[in-house]
Amino acid sequence: MSDTVDDVELPYEETASQQEKIESLRERLEDLEDQNEQMRDSLLDANAENNKYQQKLERLSHENEKLKQSPLFVATVQEINDDGVVIKQHGNNQEALTEVTDEMREDIEPDDRVAVNNSLSVVQKLTRETDVRARVMQIDHSPDVTYGDIGGLQDQMREVRETVELPLQQPETFDTVGIQPPSGILLHGPPGTGKTMLAKAVANETDASFIKMAGSELVHKFIGEGAKLVRDLFEVARENEPAVIFIDEIDAIASKRTDSKTSGDAEVQRTMMQLLSEMDGFDERGDVRIIAATNRFDMLDEAILRPGRFDRLIEVPKPDPAGRELIFQIHTRDMNVADDVEFGALAEMAEDASGADVKAICTEAGMFAIRDDRTEIERQDFEAAWEKLQQSETVEAGESPAFA
Numbered sequence: 001m002s003d004t005v006d007d008v009e010l011p012y013e014e015t016a017s018q019q020e021k022i023e024s025l026r027e028r029l030e031d032l033e034d035q036n037e038q039m040r041d042s043l044l045d046a047n048a049e050n051n052k053y054q055q056k057l058e059r060l061s062h063e064n065e066k067l068k069q070s071p072l073f074v075a076t077v078q079e080i081n082d083d084g085v086v087i088k089q090h091g092n093n094q095e096a097l098t099e100v101t102d103e104m105r106e107d108i109e110p111d112d113r114v115a116v117n118n119s120l121s122v123v124q125k126l127t128r129e130t131d132v133r134a135r136v137m138q139i140d141h142s143p144d145v146t147y148g149d150i151g152g153l154q155d156q157m158r159e160v161r162e163t164v165e166l167p168l169q170q171p172e173t174f175d176t177v178g179i180q181p182p183s184g185i186l187l188h189g190p191p192g193t194g195k196t197m198l199a200k201a202v203a204n205e206t207d208a209s210f211i212k213m214a215g216s217e218l219v220h221k222f223i224g225e226g227a228k229l230v231r232d233l234f235e236v237a238r239e240n241e242p243a244v245i246f247i248d249e250i251d252a253i254a255s256k257r258t259d260s261k262t263s264g265d266a267e268v269q270r271t272m273m274q275l276l277s278e279m280d281g282f283d284e285r286g287d288v289r290i291i292a293a294t295n296r297f298d299m300l301d302e303a304i305l306r307p308g309r310f311d312r313l314i315e316v317p318k319p320d321p322a323g324r325e326l327i328f329q330i331h332t333r334d335m336n337v338a339d340d341v342e343f344g345a346l347a348e349m350a351e352d353a354s355g356a357d358v359k360a361i362c363t364e365a366g367m368f369a370i371r372d373d374r375t376e377i378e379r380q381d382f383e384a385a386w387e388k389l390q391q392s393e394t395v396e397a398g399e400s401p402a403f404a
């Protein structure tokens with residue numbers, strides 16, 4: 001069957017008579033014609049089969065399209081194993097073992113959000129672009145900040161721990177005493193003072209997921225979706241219990257009502273109302289704690305501060321000299337600092353600096369050393385870094401810098 005024109009074997013011996021040769025060739029010709037006939041038949045069969053599969057493929061593609069068009073439910077992949085895929089449906093939180101195509105199976109992994117149809121088969125993986133929640137919420141299952149990374153803020157840390165750790169770790173204490181655990185914490189103070197760090201650290205130390213949402217993004221980026229996203233935020237938190245919800249820049253959604261009646265204001269109002277109602281539904285919230293932060297405490301609507309909502313208000317001020325010294329120590333832990341550098345003196349120098357400023361000074365001091373071809377960071381590097389930071393802040397504030 002695999003003979004080619006060049007390597008064809010002649011069906012007779014060289015010594016055979018002319019008559020025998022003709023006879024052999026005739027037989028071989030008949031054989032080949034038979035084979036040709038058989039192959040043509042097979043080809044026809046294969047073509048027919050191919051057509052059948054083609055039609056089936058079209059039908060399935062059509063079916064698939066139809067499935068995608070009917071309403072789909074959103075679920076999160078929990079586990080992929082030999083039996084199929086375990087998904088957890090959003091909304092009712094129920095888990096189900098379902099099937100996926102081999103192709104889809106290769107594409108998904110635990111924690112992916114997927115769309116499932118009525119029979120809970122995974123139809124589509126939701127990409128980050130289609131997943132608004134993923135864009136607006138930052139979910140960190142194990143934030144790496146610890147209490148030891150925070151300089152100063154001892155009182156604030158104690159209060160945050162009391163309010164968040166106890167209800168998460170010993171909820172029965174509150175049941176026994178017969179009181180509701182404090183609901184939300186509001187951290188207020190200037191930018192860069194460690195508010196986010198406090199929330200991340202308490203989530204980390206209680207093994208809770210950290211779910212962050214920025215109020216300003218909610219209002220400015222996702223116009224018209226604010227209220228729904230707040231609902232989603234609490235839903236995601238329940239799906240990831242125990243969880244700490246961190247709402248940064250809460251003033252963007254909970255500032256005092258203005259008199260103007262623009263549609264933008266109405267939208268912000270709706271978002272805030274949704275937040276209040278989620279906070280009021282505390283009983284069903286389970287192992288979820290809420291921490292919010294603001295730099296504009298004076299702007300907040302009183303409704304948000306009513307008992308049962310944010311009833312712990314914790315001020316997070318800029319660090320005092322002792323706090324700054326600690327923060328310098330923390331941020332230079334991994335740096336190669338010269339022995340004569342005194343952190344106390346640096347703390348005195350960087351008067352009025354926030355924790356974030358201190359961190360920026362340390363990084364910049366390292367850059368000065370690198371520019372100077374040194375591997376050790378000296379006192380003058382920190383001084384130059386502080387000067388540079390002050391200059392950039394002056395320029396940002398629109399004043400002319402003291403130094404060129």
Ligand SMILES: Nc1ncnc2c1ncn2[C@@H]1O[C@H](COP(=O)(O)OP(=O)(O)OP(=O)(O)O)[C@@H](O)[C@H]1O
Nearest residue numbers: 149150151191192193194195196197327355356359
């Ligand atoms: N008390 C602190 N101890 C150690 N580092 C700090 C402290 N405060 C701030 N920092 C440093 O500054 C960075 C920013 O801090 P963080 O995001 O917690 O500030 P924030 O108060 O939430 O700021 P914002 O109000 O601007 O959101 C931190 O990642 C950390 O490196």
